[in-house]
Amino acid sequence: MSTTGRTRALRRRMIVEARRSTIAHGLHGFTIEQLCETVGVSRRTFFNHFASKEDVVLGIELHADVEAIESYAAGGVVADDLDPLDSIVAMAIDQFHRAGIDRADEVLVRGVFEREPALVARFLSATDVQLARITDAVRLRFGWDDPDDRRARLVTEAAAGMLKVTAETYFDDAFDEVTGPTFGDLLTTNLRLMRAAISTGQDTTP
Known part of the structure; x- marks a missing residue:
């Protein structure tokens, strides 16, 4: 396994x-030191990756995706001939696979929010920050330099809406991940449906 993979x-x-510790004991029912001991890392290693106990519970990593977002802004990560919305969707699929997110993660997150509802606000705030970073990256990638140009934000918010709908479907208890589409395929289908709905109101793709 590569160094990046091990990290x-x-x-x-x-x-x-x-x-798991939050669900079992509550956010204040365990310490960072106990978490480090269980995982087998030092306190210093913990703070190399996360700013706080709340952040590790929510999966908010220090400098998360910075390299990928900067590369995307410079024209990398995904094919350079994709339009803005397609490019964000492609990047989202790439990051989803790199992060190794699965349905078990959603179950844990749901349990965390049920045990500690106050963390929802922190999660939403972090999401807003990430969306702002991606919006800036879209602006740079496509040369939309005018600060009054709303296109980058409109595209980013549209992509975020598709991701939300896709996640709601993919992580639903009734979804069969064995016979159902992959997250990437489902997101791609939703992109096609949205484009068709906007342009004609119908899905005419075979």
């Missing part, structure tokens, strides 16, 4: 264990 696996272990 990603370590972060996931810390996140999963923090979520």
